[in-house]
Amino acid sequence: MIRLPHPMAAAAPSASSSHVVPAQQAAGPKRVPVLAFAFAAALAGLLTATPAWAQATQATQNAPAAPGTATAPSASPAASVQTARLDSVWLQPERSAAASVLARNESRLSAEVAGTVQRWTADVGATVRRGELLVQIDPTDHELALQRAQAGRDAAMARLQLGLTQLQRARDLVAQGFFSKEALTQRETEVALQQADLASAEAQLRSARRQLERTRVLAPFAGTVVQRMAQVGEAVAPGAPLYLLAESGATELQAHVPPAELQGLRRATAWQFQPQGSLELLELRLLRASPTVQTANRAHAVRLGWTPAVADAAAASAPPGSSGVLRWRDPQPHIPAALLVRRGSELGIFVRQGQQARFVALPRAQEGRAVPTDLPPATLVVVRGQAALNDGQTLN
Incomplete structure (x- = not known):
């Protein structure tokens, strides 16, 4: 701090001095330095002070934004992409599945009657014709059964013929009045029973003949012998396997075919x-x-x-x-997997609509697999540059 002398003290003459000095001459040399120092201090304050307009601007910039006021985002720049018609990039994938060739009929031929295998005629790998003999089972017992059935049929037929003769005789006697109607009815009943016996004997004869035929195992169709189980001299029972024959x-x-590919197979x-x-x-x-x-x-x-x-x-x-x-x-058009991009939790593609890119989600899309689509063939699909696109972004 600069201490300035009081003006009045400087102007008063000294009491002890005998020589009087004029007031202006005594005070003049001391007032000049005081004014210089004051001017320098004022000038320094002006140079270091911040103007009011600058302070107002800085306060405005540093002040927090008012609640509810949103700052407008900067618009995304226009993107350069390459597009193509969907029908020029879609594909029809080729599907495949393991397959095997099967015979339409592959039959396991079994014995139908009991007996002993006398002989077999075809071995594994042999080609046989339809109706060709494969196995012969000993027919002796079945031949005897056929003879018994034939004899029973002959006996039933003889009894029926006798009954018919007696019935005709009874009718003649009734007409002459020598035979009662009750006796005639009895003869008619006897003839009916004899006819039933003959029918039963004939059925037994057919059954015996059928059993004899079953001793010969024949090929049901033209085919190839896949397996032979029949052995000569082996006793077989009904149902015992003898041959495996493939048509x-x-x-x-x-x-x-997996369920996901069945519709494509049908189409x-x-x-x-x-x-x-x-x-x-x-x-x-x-x-x-x-x-x-x-x-x-x-x-x-x-x-x-x-x-x-x-x-x-x-x-x-x-x-x-x-x-x-x-x-x-598969004739169904599929979008290649290389065109798929993920936005959020969805997979899809970008298409061009006017000057904007639009994201089209594909619900059935899977990572790394072509996805079937029903979009129009003329749809413009982004085929290059889609990885960096956003929905609604402007396109060059």
Whole structure:
């Protein structure tokens, strides 16, 4: 702090001094430094002070935003993408399933009568014709039974003939008045019983003849011997297995298709079978598809047959028991998996609507798999640059 002398003290003359000095001359040299210091202090205050308009601006910037006031976000820049018509990028996926060739009939032939195997005529791998003898069972006992049945039929027929003769005689006597009507009725009853006995004897004869025929085991269809269980000299009972025979020339293809692919199999217009270890493709036709899901493999059983054009070739290259791959193409359009993007919890694609990108969710979409679609073929789909897009973003 600068202490300034009082003006009056400077102007008063000293009492002890005998020489009087003028007041202006004595005070002048001391007042000049005081004014200089005051001017310098005022100038420094002006230079360091912040203007009022600057303070108001700074206060406005630092002040918190009023409640309920939202700051407008900056708009997303226009994105550069590549689009294409949906029908130019969709695909029709090829499906496949393991399949095997089965004979339409694969029968286990069993003995129908008891007896001893006398001989068999066809071994494993042999081709047999329909009606060809496979096994001969000893027919001796059945021949004797047939003879007994035939004798019983002859006896019943003789009794019936005698009864008919007596009935006719009784009717003549009744007409002449020598025989009562009650006696005639008795003769008629006897003839009716004899007729019933004859019918029973004839049925027994047919049964004995049928049992004799069953001693010969015949092939029910043309086919191939898959297994032979019959052994010469072996005593067999009714139901004992003798042969396993597979029908030839009437094979079918069986495959098991997952439930998700069954509709595509039914919609397909062409099916092909590729035998294992071969490049040949054999044309097929769909016969039937089971609507029931099998418990063992959680799939539908499907049966297909050969087209007439490849029936002969299939008999040679795909015999019963062979395996391979069933192939077909699903005609339902599918969106490639590479075009799918995830937004939130949904998978879908981006399409162009005017100058904006729109996200279309696909509920059936799965990661890494093509997804079926019902979108119009002319839909413009974003095929490049979709990973960074947002719904509603402007497009160049």
